[in-house]
Amino acid sequence: MNKITCKLVLLFFACVAIFSSVQAKVKMSALFADHMVLQQQSEVAIWGWADARSEVNVTTSWNDKSYTAKAAKDGKFKLMVETPAAGGPYEIIVSDGEALTIENVLIGEVWLCSGQSNMEMPMKGFRGQPVLGSNMDILKSNNENIRVITVPRSSQTVAQENFEAKWKVADAAAIRNFSATGYYFGRLLNEMLDVPIGLIEVSYGGSCVQAWMSPETSVAFEGKQVPAPGDTIPVPNRTPTVLFNGMLNPVIGYGMKGCIWYQGETNYQEPDRYEELFPTMVNEWRELWGIGNFPFYYAQIAPFDYSVFYSSEDVKEKYNSAYLRDAQRKALDDIPNSGMAVLMDVGEETCIHPMHKQEGGERLALWALGETYDLPDFSYKSPAYDAFEVKGSQVVVSFKDVANGLTTFGKELTGFEIAGENKVFYPADVFLRTKSVVVSSPRVEKPVAVRYAFKDFIVGTLFGTDGLPVSSFRTDDW
Template identity: 80%
Template sequence: MKFLMKRSLLAMVLFVAVLQAQAIVKMPALFADHGILQRQTNVAIWGWADAKAKVTVIPSWNGTTYETKADHDGKWKLTVETPEAGGPYEIRISDGAELILKNILIGEVWLCSGQSNMEMPMKGFPGQPVVGSNIDILKSDNHNIRVITVPRNSQTTPQDNFTAKWKVADPAAIRNFSATGYYFGRMLNEMLGIPVGLIEVAYGGSCVQAWMSPKTAVSFVDKQVPAPGDSIPVANRTPSVLFNGMLNPVIGYGIAGCIWYQGETNYIEPDRYLDLFPTMVAEWRKLWGIGDFPFYYAQIAPFDYSVFTPTEFHEKFNSAYLREAQLKAQDKIPNSGMAVLMDVGEETSIHPMHKQEGGERLALWALAKTYGIRDFSYKSPAYDAIEVKGSQAIVSFKDASNGLTTFGNELTGFEIAGENKVFYPADAFLRAKSVVVSSPRVEKPVAVRYAFKNFIVGTLCGTDGLPVSSFRSDNW
């Protein structure tokens, strides 16, 4: 009898344990130990529980109880008010059995997206280094920087989760994290003095169409957007598949803004990119529902794209046209800015080894435009106009308040053309805020181009060190 009672008691204990295990809410990878939430806003928190179960969320920073009810599929979502930056905190989540998220910080959260130049980790790719990264990895211990990487995933249907963990910055975490993203986040953390969270959502070789929803991508693609269950011809270049597999699980998470490094794969369609890219940004902003959040992006660096050029050459296979599209996109995308990388390109590698420059130039935009820090430069000087005087074309620039320089290097890369539209290499010399361009082969100049090549080393900069983008005064 005693034996039977013990067995019954044990069975009841096991039964209750099973019920409790089933009752514990399930959270997406974004809501986990060591995570970070956007400060001073109402952030969305979501997960899964038993159907129709009541779910409570209690953050330790204010002790407030937030309640909601799971739907018939067990999905639930609510918003929580966050304080000024700080932590660590805990978040208690329960639908009967409690789950505690520990070591949560409040700070600035940024999405880091694009293709391989965003994906390129601090340790570099095999045989392709990141300059200075070994020492920076060594020094990366920082409790106030948190990183998470969404793994590569191509899908024909929207996914709601992924497998990854938030990591506190240290050499093990940072050596495998986006170099561009890390250098961006490190500078924000240093200058703002608050925690920074970085979410990497990048896939090497991806085209911009892959990052659009099926509904939006269908307006732009020559080939069909795959239906649910269809095969995926190319994992990183099939329209909508990265939106479904990688971006969708992140949409709605509280962010301050996004940094973007992509365009290399779209280099042969610059005219379409000028429509594609702003449309993608507008869609992301609409889906996040937090207004025109900051969107800062890197202009692709010069590289000898002839290795990729189709047999039948076309003038617009020159990637300078894609850089031009990115330059023009600043006027089509509200609250945006572009980091120019004309000085760090490599002729034989599409992955510039100088990643710190790109990450930090993106951070300059954020520090100035998003965080309101003043009295430093963040914009590259930009072409404004040309004035023809005799056989000379005088090129003026905006955003060059302290003038232009080559830092002692030869000023190269200028071309000039007359009415016959034939460009010739030009002599160029600097004035304080302009460049005088001429050629003995062009008596009456009509147009000027600068660094308008697949690969070239840009030498023209503002005195702050920010390089001038390639440009042309014509529209031929």
């Protein structure tokens, strides 16, 4: 080969290399990658980016079916594929002329896990704050049929399209850093349903509910406090819309069964607003996902001494977090297809992050197993306040969802208070019946209201015989 021919050959390969570099392989959202889980027996969205106006072909190995979409001007494409009953592993081939293969795909049940630090708290715990029993559970966590992905923290004034993270198969390395509440929820679902479980964590410690709402919805509540694109974000986890933009938006539309939520601690000072904000947020998420009123199960915040966050005794009652718990209790009537895991028995006076994460995650899973998956013959709802009747100087408080009655498991029943027309509450004497309690006090001749466990920090003593605790509640609206 002479020098001229050699130069021509080198020039040819250089041109091929340049051409190949501009014909970039299609890029998928981080959600669509090796080890992912797709919602079973559904029509689910798949999306990514390719050259503008190019044709993208997706082939799914479970049915050898091909789907075609055309990329938009910005290169984004989106199409819907049909999924079978739970199983796998499968492959998905995406091609715009150059093939990209997504391997080890499972079909099963997918759940979104969102909220603030009590959802974010990993199995390994926070520094100096443990998750009880997690070390052994981490050790035993190897399970090909549980897959997890965590959207990294991101606070943005403009809606993001993607994020950097990978699906991981459950093992010690993956699970020790994943949401403890989410993991215990998913583990019980996997055990009882015997199908693959995919968990998508989207949480940020200290976040307020307003941060998880879209700019359009937030304007109605916050007005000019909603940041415009490019504005400085004063507080990354407590500024309206910024977590919706940075973390939630990239996963909206991913095929899933439902959502679990653990948040509210940051909003403890505004329970009246939370009564409106929280159902509004849930409704917006459901509208954006476009799959109807998907199941939404949430953890009621656990008792904790919030007075460490303020100094004045004058605001102690005003900032009593029991009002926020009550707002969450009332939300059950405002949010269709919802359920609340009560945590009155696991709160810690000096730590806002209860170490008993297994109870929270599994109580959320009980709601899903009973309400969403219709497993029979077990209890999943905490007994709930139903009505009260004044009989002379006594008040009879009745409960619902108590098929087998109430109990204290042999301990003293405490936490009830009673008030007359002067609106002053006094500790009450309580007589426990099978499905009700009789409350009275020698200091209240004509009672008009009753409260139970209505303190910042208190240990709940009233349960159903199934072991599920009764929520704090009040019969008044003072």
